[in-house]
Amino acid sequence: MTTRFDVNGKPVEVTVEPRMTLADCLRHVLRLTGTHVGCEHGVCGACTVLVDGAAVRSCLMLAVQADGRQVTTVEGLSNDDDLTPLQKSFRKHHALQCGFCTPGMITTAHALLTEEPDCDADRVREVLSGNICRCTGYISIVEAVLDARSAYRKPGGGAA
Amino acid sequence: MKLPVFEYACPATLSEAVALLASHDGDAKAIAGGQSLVPMLAFRVASPSLLVDLRKLPGLDQIRITESGVSLGALVRWRDILDDARLRHAHPLIAAAVKHVAHYQIRNRGTVGGSVAHADPAAEMPGVVVTCEATIAVTGKSGARVIPADSFFQGALTTALAPDEIITEIRFPAWPAGRRFGFEEFALRRGDFALAAAAVFYDQDAGGRAANAHVGVIGVGDRPVRLATVEAALDGARVDAAAIARAAAAASAAVDPQDDIHASAAYRRSLVGTMVERALLSASA
Secondary structure, X not given: OEEEEEEOOEEEEEEOOOOOEXXXXXXXXXXXXXXXXXXXXXXOOOOEEEEOOEEEEHHHOEXXXXXXXXXXXXXXXXXXXXXXXXXXXXXXXXXXXXXXXXXXXXXXXXXHHHHOOOOOHHHHHHXXXXXXXXXXXXXXXXXXXHHOHHHHHOOOOOOO | OOOOOOEEEOOOOHHXXXXXXXXXXXXXXXXXXXXXXXXXXXXXXXXXXXXXXXXXXXXXXXXXXXXXXXXXXXXOEHHHHHHOXXXXXXXXXXXXXXXXXXXXXXXXOOEHHHHHHHOOOOOHHHHHHHHOOOEEEEEEOOEEEEEEHHHHEEEOOEEOOOOOOEEEEEEEEOOOOOOEEEEEEEOOOOOOOOOEEEEEEEEEOOOOOEEEEEEEEEOOOOOOEEOHHHHHHHOOOOOOHHHHHHHXXXXXXXXXXXXXXXOOHHHHHHHXXXXXXXXXXXXXX
């Protein structure tokens, strides 16, 4: 089937089998390999992308269901080669080790901070409960997200 | 695992969607948010020949609040419920239960109709639907009908829905001001499926005694159930520490959970008493 949607602000047209997930379409058809695929059944959160601004698991969405929507992947959070404030905060706080879960952590935290720039540690932990990291023990990730809140509070600020 | 092969259709009207579901000899499935169905496909627990996407059907994404109650369109997402400040007064039990549904990302896609059609025995919304005596409005090739909650859920992942029927709306009776309620759930990690949960509500008469008590539990059987003996113990009583202790013991006695890899039957029986106790403590506070 032919499906058209926007990825990171650019219109794309893909022809895919209906059974192809949005995650596989992003990685294998559009070659945007920043989106990672861990469990393939909606448990690990590594494949999180934004669809119309909302964080969703791209392994639980068919590519054909993205028709007409705006998809943002981890590659689309930054307009240039510089890291976003959230990404810089992850580096500062050593919020990653192997890095496999990191794209999902970043996209999820970006959606959260965009919606709730004043969220507290408990809320960050609740939201990140949908993303599995097997390296860090989460403490450094929570610290990185909390430390990045200020960047999202400025008018017109944030990672865009 | 990659998903099995299926055809896909995205009709613009309910009648087209019903016709498509009816056209595949029971081998077509409706998909809304896909948060339960896509994992089923990935595990090959389900392998329908056709998926009928409901996302373009008009009017099914509305939350309607009237004097006769609260109606949730089948395509209403968990996120929509949590964002709707009206529901905190119009039906606070729904809002309290949905806080326990899955994770942040899943709440952005998962729908009320999908959860009810999936009928997981540990899912919150079917439990609230049963506890509140809600009705499920469906449309199929032979027309529309309304199914009461207690006959809709027939077992684990099994409902009264015919293969060509689509849930359009879940209708909850009106929620009187001053009604006492509580929803308590225990899961091993936040967002996981409940090991057990309890939804309770009751009204109070002029003398401060409980009336119209409703107590529903999930996770301790093959479907959500109301506990008649617990409700009978509460009706006419002051909901004090002694009454709550009696209700909790009655709840543990009333259920017959099975052992599974997540918890033993004895643990779940004990846990459901604790959940009813906590829900009543919250309701009576």
